[in-house]
Amino acid sequence: GHHWGYGKEDGPSAWHRQYPVAKGNRQSPIDIIPNEARRDSTLGPIFLKYDQCRSLNIANNGHSVVVEFDDSDDRSVVLGGPLDNPYRLKQFHFHWGGKGCEGSEHTVAGVGYASELHVVHWNAVKYKTYNDAAAAPDGLAVLGIFLELGDDHRWLHMITDALYMVKFKGSATDFKGFNPKCLLPSSLHYWTYLGSLTTPPLHESVTWIVLKEPIVVSEKQLGMFRMLQFNGEEEDQRMRMENNFRPPQNLKERIVRSSN
Ligand SMILES: COc1ccc2c(ccc[n+]2C(=O)c2ccc(S(N)(=O)=O)cc2)c1
């Protein structure tokens, strides 16, 4: 059927027609206002156990570029912080803007970053499958990492070098041996709040953990993401993949907590 996207007709302002939860009470992303975040001494550090992670493939799903992991056991998990149990690493993907424009989903005191990396984990303790977890209020934990423009990122080339293989929607290729640890900033200090998937089906199933410290990538590296296309190879209309971000949503009755 008529699929959702990021254009004028099928973009974020239209998603509520097919996904009424778009106007729900715990939608993401949000504008994070550091001065209004509640410092919570009960919030411990998060731990990312990625040493045994097994990346499988990199794919263009028509909305972003996604690296998927083997989530058949608890080999790589995020735990601690606001989480009551370990959440299993499933995939990571990015959101970005057009040349020189903002592109992150979360903003900080009204300011956006050039891009945002989402590392998606699911609660395999309570739910049997990822899809079950993705629809449950405590089903997912997504780590959000801001990308700001500066020097080349020393490891991002491992991803940008593979992008030519997944130019079109529906393309995928092997992508083994990649550990997302190399994409983390030095500090794991974070903000956390209860929210949703930022793309349809917009399920209100995400405990968001947004790192305060951005990583630095170059304009050249980020520009490589814009060689990707929203369309499949066979489609006539060529649409450059960019500005694939949802703008901040109403905070409603939520508070954002801050790690120490
Ligand atoms: C049928 O049920 C689903 C469930 C989840 C789906 C999905 C389609 C696309 C993405 N997802 C996702 O898993 C998904 C979507 C958005 C995000 S985000 N941008 O990190 O909030 C993470 C993960 C369909």
Ligand SMILES: [Zn+2]
């Ligand atoms: Zn995302």
